[in-house]
Amino acid sequence: MDDTLLKKLRILADAAKYDASCASSGGTRREAAEGAIGSATGAGICHSYTPDGRCVSLLKILLTNYCLFDCAYCVNRRSSNVARARFSVEEVVRLTLGFYKRNYIEGLFLSSGIIRSPDYTMEQMMLVARMLRQQHGFTGYIHLKAIPEASPWLIEQAGLWADRLSVNLELPSAESLGRLAPEKDETTIQTAMGQMHERIVEAKEERRRFSPAGQSTQVIVGADDTTDAAVLAASDRLYRRYAMKRVYYSAFSPIPEASTTLPVRPPPLQRENRLYQADWLLRYYGFAVEEIAEGGQDGMLDLEVDPKLAWALKHRHRFPVDVNSAEREMLLRVPGLGTRVVERILSARRHTRLRMEDLARLTSGLKRARPFLIAADHHPARLTDRQDLRQRLAAPRAKQMQLF
């Protein structure tokens, strides 16, 4: 690889790394045709991990980091002094194929700064995807970041080539968006999400291909003063209204050439982690936003304990729960029991009465679950007697979540 291209790659990978909504999952299973390359397994593969614990799955780059927008939180805003570069369409295609053939990546994640106009930029990104698919028969994963300000017909075309389209909300309230991203507009973003959602649903019904892996989005946490409860309420709306596959939370991270309008401090990683946990409770555990908020204070999640444990500690009268008879909904509320573990409990208890040693084989979270459970040979001391329950269960330091 020649030095100029390498230099561009460094700049444009660096410029793209703050976008966490970059998964390679949810695609339809497919195989490479004769003479071609590219397959998708549905789950997506992390081909490497960087020392920030994040997964490297797609070649995540910007087409260019020149940008006419001036979003305060973004390292590539027009008023930033970072080094700029621009790939040609052919260069991105060559890099994607070269990386893919060496099994470095699952495919391409392409985003871009806005140059000339949103339409022009979106068209260039689409040309990359089109060239990969049409000229090279590439059937690996392609995730395109749609530009909501672009004309609607471009989104219609992008969905033909991409496995996933996504638009980033970035800021969870219209007020913050207006203040920190003056060129962006909440209505425009939601219109684009709505258009994509409609088309994805129709194509599925009609058995056609249009962004088959659905759409996802990212919300930046800690750049404005939105509470966790408000962030989760925004996510809840996005899940319901647009059937988002995922909402990603991205702790606002100090960037080189930071704007003076924003806090410059280490990213609130613990908060991001708790938001992901809460997001899971929303989607898979039957929790409502209000219930999750009850576990914390003033709309913020408890940073010391996970949101499920926080809820349980405030609702001790609902426990203990008998693993041999309780309903699924209640088992899902037990701290330390995940959805898979609950399914295993339900299946195993049809054949046997579960004892503590059985549970120890079913879950690795038994330490946390123990005070909330009744098993054949176990009945916990009354929870209300334990003033120190919280301290006993709070992990000294929670591990950071994986993003993929």
Added chain:
Amino acid sequence: MRRVVLQPGADADGFRAAVRQLVADHMPPEGVLWDTDDSPGLFGTPAGGEAPPLALPRTVAELASVAVCHSAPERYALLYDLIWRVTQGERDLLEVASDPLVHRLERMRKSVHRDLHKMHAFLRFRRVEGEEGEHFVAWFEPEHHILRATADFFVTRFRGMAWSILTPRGSLHWDGLRLTEGPAANRADAPCDDDFEAGWLGYYESTFNPARVNPTAMRAEMPKKYWRNMPEAAAIPALIHEAPARMRVMIAQQGAAPRRRDPKLAVAAMARQAPDSLAALNRLIQEAPPFVSGGTRAVLGEGPEDAAIAFVGEQPGDQEDLEGRCFIGPAGQMLDRALAEAGIERARAYLTNAVKHFKFTQRGKRRLHQSPTAGEVKHYRWWLMKELEIIRPRVVVALGATAALALTGQAVSVGRERGQRLLGPWPGVLTNHPAALLRMPDETARQQGWNHFVADLRLAAALSERASG
């Protein structure tokens, strides 16, 4: 005591044959000694014809096919233990995940799956230029006997490449058409460099965010044992070491004043991106790929840009596609006659279609018209809206339900809602498509349909007169 000797590695076939025989002989697990001897030919299983296949729950068979790949020598004994219990009355044993044996086998399954997954993820090819073009070679050290199980993944993903995967237990070779297995290899048999590796390393370093450094999370997913075969791992120590200082610099740095001038003009110009003329819009339509299967070229609308009436049809047909003009086939000729009878001059009207490409299936030499789906119509409707925005007709005539769907964004029934009505933002008339007249079964119906159609066109003409007056 029965001694069963299996081939080294994952001998799924040998295991299956042995299990069939053992179960047929009612041999309990305590009486079997499993051996994976390295000297083949010592098959301990007594001959005596092949035992019949064994009916096992699908989940058990699946677990067995994965667990035989595990490197632990006791895998066969544990699996036979499980199968024995399943055949002796505990048919649903696998549902009891808390059972110690099930638990242990599930962990083995997980371990094999993880090994497979990590091999799919962490294996790296290096390119070599051979006599027959490029060849990609990888060296990998799996923990379990998974080489054969992994072949399908690499073949279906890299079908168009010639590649070899070398491991200490064996090798796989793919030439683009055929897969062959080869003997165990050494690291030295694989190339030691690749022209893309510098780029990959540069990418890896740049995509890392020093403000989020968390090596524990990285090592949980990418344990150190894999690092020696991953070129990017060379960068890890320095990235971790330098991260805190890099973050401190970013935090300490004051927000610098932007060096560049605020590009006011460019920012203002950015919003004026929509095509402002019909010619510009038509260029976009022609450049875009078809959203329907078949269509060879976009058939554009035609007529004066100041037309008072716009007619919207469904999609171009066979002849329209061939000649690149709308409404020239049989239905178009029908429309021409009706327009003449209603006193509308075709040359002064604007004619276009909801869908710009001919959707068809090839049947022999014939290209059979296919109706566009609702989703396909919606892919196209933005262009139609823009087209009419530029023409600004006083009246829009929707010829058929597809046109109405494109104009309103909703399903509209011609039968029930025919006549004058708002079509999206435009005052208009909803009527049938002229092709519908061609399909009518008898002369009476056709005559009635014709009269109705012409009456609708007269209504449109009258509305446009009124709007202009």
